[in-house]
Amino acid sequence: MADKRKKKSAGKDAVTVVVMRLYVAGRAPNSIKAIANLEAICRQHLKDGYKLEIVDVCEHPRRALDDGVLVTPSLAKLSPTPGANIIGNLGDTSSVLAALGLPTTGP
Amino acid sequence: MNDARTTTDRRLTPDRSEAAFKHWLRRLVTGAAELKAFDAGEIDAVMDRDSGSAVLLPEAQSALNGTNRIVLSALDALPGEVCVIDSNGVVVMANKAWRVSGTAHARAGLDVRAGENIYAACRDVPESEREYAADMTEGLRQVLTRMRQSLTCRYVCHAPRPRRTCTFTIAAIAGDGPANAVITREWSDKPAIEPGGLPPKRSRNVEVERAGASNKLLSALPPREYSRFAGGLEQVTLTYGQVLYEPGEPMHEVYFPNDCLVSLLTLVEGHRALEVGLVGREGMIGARLALGAATSSVRALVQGTGTAMRMTSDRFLKEFRRSPALQRALFQFTDTLMIQISQTAACNRFHMVEARLARWLLMTAERMASPEFHLTHEFLADMLGVRREGVTVAASALQHRKLIHYRRGDITILDTPGLEAASCSCYRYVQAQAQAATS
Numbered sequence: 001m002a003d004k005r006k007k008k009s010a011g012k013d014a015v016t017v018v019v020m021r022l023y024v025a026g027r028a029p030n031s032i033k034a035i036a037n038l039e040a041i042c043r044q045h046l047k048d049g050y051k052l053e054i055v056d057v058c059e060h061p062r063r064a065l066d067d068g069v070l071v072t073p074s075l076a077k078l079s080p081t082p083g084a085n086i087i088g089n090l091g092d093t094s095s096v097l098a099a100l101g102l103p104t105t106g107p
Numbered sequence: 108m109n110d111a112r113t114t115t116d117r118r119l120t121p122d123r124s125e126a127a128f129k130h131w132l133r134r135l136v137t138g139a140a141e142l143k144a145f146d147a148g149e150i151d152a153v154m155d156r157d158s159g160s161a162v163l164l165p166e167a168q169s170a171l172n173g174t175n176r177i178v179l180s181a182l183d184a185l186p187g188e189v190c191v192i193d194s195n196g197v198v199v200m201a202n203k204a205w206r207v208s209g210t211a212h213a214r215a216g217l218d219v220r221a222g223e224n225i226y227a228a229c230r231d232v233p234e235s236e237r238e239y240a241a242d243m244t245e246g247l248r249q250v251l252t253r254m255r256q257s258l259t260c261r262y263v264c265h266a267p268r269p270r271r272t273c274t275f276t277i278a279a280i281a282g283d284g285p286a287n288a289v290i291t292r293e294w295s296d297k298p299a300i301e302p303g304g305l306p307p308k309r310s311r312n313v314e315v316e317r318a319g320a321s322n323k324l325l326s327a328l329p330p331r332e333y334s335r336f337a338g339g340l341e342q343v344t345l346t347y348g349q350v351l352y353e354p355g356e357p358m359h360e361v362y363f364p365n366d367c368l369v370s371l372l373t374l375v376e377g378h379r380a381l382e383v384g385l386v387g388r389e390g391m392i393g394a395r396l397a398l399g400a401a402t403s404s405v406r407a408l409v410q411g412t413g414t415a416m417r418m419t420s421d422r423f424l425k426e427f428r429r430s431p432a433l434q435r436a437l438f439q440f441t442d443t444l445m446i447q448i449s450q451t452a453a454c455n456r457f458h459m460v461e462a463r464l465a466r467w468l469l470m471t472a473e474r475m476a477s478p479e480f481h482l483t484h485e486f487l488a489d490m491l492g493v494r495r496e497g498v499t500v501a502a503s504a505l506q507h508r509k510l511i512h513y514r515r516g517d518i519t520i521l522d523t524p525g526l527e528a529a530s531c532s533c534y535r536y537v538q539a540q541a542q543a544a545t546s
Contacts, residue, residue, distance in 0.1 A: 025151040025163060026171055027170065051348075053346070053348075058161055058171075070153065071136060071141045071145065071150045071152065071153050072151050072152045072161065073149070073150075087138075087141050087143075088144035
């Protein structure tokens with residue numbers, strides 16, 4: 001689409017699809033790192049089994065406020081339950097995997 | 108601008124040290140994880156409820172300023188005169204053509220430069236230009252408060268002589284926070300008044316383009332009816348995956364898409380949802396209300412993120428009853444939608460996946476007003492009611508014929524006539540019926 005959001009396709013097995021939303025501030029340094037780190041984690045650990053929406057809070061502040069976001073970058077895991085929020089540039093892969101409920105020893 | 112609570116004033120300024128600013132910003136942060144990330148330097152922005160905006164940390168601000176330099180270079184390369192203003196009317200950047208032209212016209216025609224406030228410039232115009240400046244001020248206010256997506260203003264410069272006319276186009280930049288806007292300025296070659304002639308008869312020079320003229324139903328309303336109607340409209344951003352209606356549930360609000368795309372899905376027990384209709388800027392979501400129904404018969408699912416104008420159902424019905432123009436436009440749209448739905452049902456039954464995919468891509472591009480969009484195989488499989496593998500084969504075939512480019516869900520239509528030839532007859536039939544209805 002024309003805006004900065006993007007979606008990754010989910011796999012065939014809908015049960016294993018992890019749905020996430022990443023709030024970033026434009027092309028600011030930590031936001032760029034968070035996107036790169038998350039995409040690497042998804043590539044390695046989730047293959048096609050995820051959906052990711054990226055929300056730029058500079059363009060859509062109201063949306064971030066309505067969703068209860070306090071700082072960016074901020075990743076929200078929406079499904080499967082339990083949900084989780086991860087703050088920062090997502091550089092600590094093991095913490096991100098743990099929060100997403102994924103095994104930390106590779107795919 | 109004078110409000111000390113605005114985001115602009117909270118940015119780092121030379122008399123405010125970086126450390127003091129960050130200390131002040133940290134006070135807005137609550138939550139242990141948030142504070143830990145803040146102290147580790149992993150945060151770019153803090154959300155501020157008071158101003159309803161994101162406040163950038165100095166490092167992030169500095170990085171984005173670098174981006175702004177790139178944007179300004181790109182604007183400088185454009186031949187047209189362009190400037191960008193923030194929600195307070197302050198000029199954030201003005202391109203080279205704007206600056207050069209301003210100098211050439213001795214700074215006539217509301218010539219503002221980076222850092223200057225266009226509202227202030229409107230106040231400071233000569234007496235003879237007051238009327239035009241007042242219209243410009245009102246137009247700016249409407250766009251920056253998102254009452255209008257865009258509009259054009261005619262402005263006659265009385266000094267220096269000879270008088271010249273310029274046309275400003277003001278367009279809001281997408282987003283749901285305080286609006287920023289892009290202004291373009293075009294000069295007419297001829298003086299506004301020929302020597303010895305009469306001044307041109309002046310009409311109200313604010314020509315509303317109705318929400319970017321994006322929604323065709325709204326565009327069809329006469330100015331007076333639109334003005335009344337616009338009072339109940341609110342611009343919203345609809346995001347991919349958002350469900351507007353569920354079957355059997357009441358429709359509390361109606362939506363007029365500007366640049367988003369909404370699928371109408373029918374649900375059959377034990378099967379996946381199947382798309383039966385697609386609505387974009389040519390129509391509205393919730394037209395069934397006008398036929399007397401209070402609940403939706405389908406699931407309305409946002410398939411393409413974008414903006415729409417929203418109105419409460421009560422207000423919509425009230426306006427519908429008193430506006431013959433709206434009734435005509437809506438009946439026409441409903442007729443076209445019914446043709447689309449019935450043709451889609453037949454298409455799903457009889458036509459090959461490749462031809463149906465081509466039809467669907469053309470319909471999407473038409474409604475999104477863009478040859479580029481994002482759709483995954485899984486989503487397309489849902490929309491066409493086929494297996495994902497079937498979509499992969501069909502998309503590969505269209506790509507092999509160089510009609511589309513498809514990579515990781517990002518689709519670009521490369522050859523529209525070729526894709527039309529590859530589509531089934533349903534696309535041309537529905538398009539012809541729609542054109543016949545509007546002619």
